[in-house]
Amino acid sequence: MGWLRGWGSLGPGARLAALGALAVLCAALYLTLQVRTDWAFTLRYRGARLAAMGLVAYAIGVSTVLFHSITHNRILTPAIMGFDALYLLIQTGLAFAFGMTAVLAFNPTLKFVGETAAMVLLAWLLFRSLFSGAVRSLHLMLLVGVVLGVLFRALTGLMLRLIDPNQFGTLQDRFFASFNLMATHLLWSAAAVLALTSLFLWRIRRSFDVIALGRDLAISLGVDYPKRVMQILFCIAVLVSVSTALVGPVTFLGLLVANLAYLLLGDMRHRYTLPAAVLLGAIALVGGQLILEHGLGYNSALSMVIEFVGGMAFLVLLLRGQRTR
Template sequence: MTTIASDDTQVVAPRFKLSRPALVLLILSALAVVSVVCFMTIGAKGSWSFVIPFRGRKLLGLILVAYSVAVSTVMFQTATNNRILTPSIMGFDQLYVLLQTSLVFFFGIGSLVSLDPTVHFTLEVVVMVGFASLLFSWLFVWQERSLHLLVLVGIVFGIMFRSLILFMQRIMDPNAFNVLQDTFFASFSRIDTQHMLFAYVITGIVSVFIVRMLPVFDVLNLGRANAINLGVNYRRSITSMLMMISVLVAISAALVGPVTFFGLLVASLAHSLVGTSRHKYVLPAAALLAIICLVGGQTILERVFEFDTALSIIIEFLGGIVFIMLVLRRMAR
């Protein structure tokens, strides 16, 4: 409060001061808006009636993927009580590649084209959600597992999926493999926009449950024992979190493909910038950072470099560096 003195009276003028998390969210929101405006306007030629729907669908896809990856990573780190793990490290990327390879191996290369897109999208989501539900429930719900076992299980599943993938690739037709190879890497320039409405509806439903459980997430962040002592139904809460994480990861993978370190990158930056572990600040900060990275990065890639490189390669490279730094920091402690 600031006191302003006058001849007869004193006027107390309130002085507003934003907290650090609120200021960070305000700045990130402004940068996200700038990224969106630049993506929609820079280099736009011709009729706006064509440009807005064309770029708008792509923009909505980028925002959805950014939100899904960022939120699922932060929630997964809360569930595991560890900030160097992501859902992709647990073998999600290899499971996605295995699913695509199996379709081509058993049904031919025409299955990627002839299979109904809705059936293909639904199949990917159902398989990945089912796998995640079984794996995460065994790891975290039925009893508390060690971090070493968690990493080991993720590595084992990744190696097993990769071995199956290599086996099928070696005996399949080379022409089919060349076509299939394009689906092995995340592509933010060819997002599947046919199921955008369905994906947004599912993500919106999941987001409603996430908002309702924000206080529970803060308690779970204290660890299993503390959460139970504070009255949280640990098994039910973790099961709900893992189901929501599975849905978000499945949707992002089905739209753009496997993304390994992007979530780790934005989650680590969000924690560093916000300076608090409260999820009502960390989750939107991570989502805004992901939007800035994807939308801003795609704008630079398309307008400056003219598709001379792939955005996923740059993001995964930076995310891998962050992962190594976090591991080295933990080892130093």
């Protein structure tokens, strides 16, 4: 228990540095462990996967922490607005309409852009109709997102029952996040979109802690609350859409890393929680991939392990919240 006492004596900056060192260690091990072929090829192959995991960790970590700050609820994730369900519906709809052979022949860049645009458009319609003008109801927007998610999953289930059984296995692989099936040339496009979104978030970063105090306090402190929340929600939609279109849905990763960041940092300021969530996401993905490749011999999918652990964390948070009432 000595390491727990030592961790408790560290300040948030030192804790963040420790997480950064662990993330760098995981990345170095992933790039160099058991290299048995040409180093240039291995580093290029593993480097692309490492970059994808870094982008996903960044997008999911930042979006989930900001979503918690807006909703003031730590058991919610941006997936509640139906992003994952819409992604599954798009994949199934394309396979149902054109067949998996034609889908696999689609231009990956156009497919990535189309899927990202569809998810962002869904979010924009939700925000525009339910969190602007005279409505401005965040809870109603979340509720409609849940209903749409149920509708999308029901339509997906219907098409899965009608689809050619020979195509089902190939289609099912796309229902889980995978860092091996992605098109590596899309990394630059995804990184560019995330960089532009991050630049805007950096410009409004000083309002994050104020918004986390609640609507009334934020307005009293001079923040244009509806406008700022709309801007942050749109950025969240872009981050989640890019991540999902790049590798697939990872529903519970954000829930897991965000709550671990709150627990390990002991400081709710966004200057600490945002980078901590990103670093923890990178540690979870890269460390999990290391264990999967070198410990389990690819006997399971990383996304399934993350979803299982994240789902257990969700249940723990839910039950703990019930006990504290």
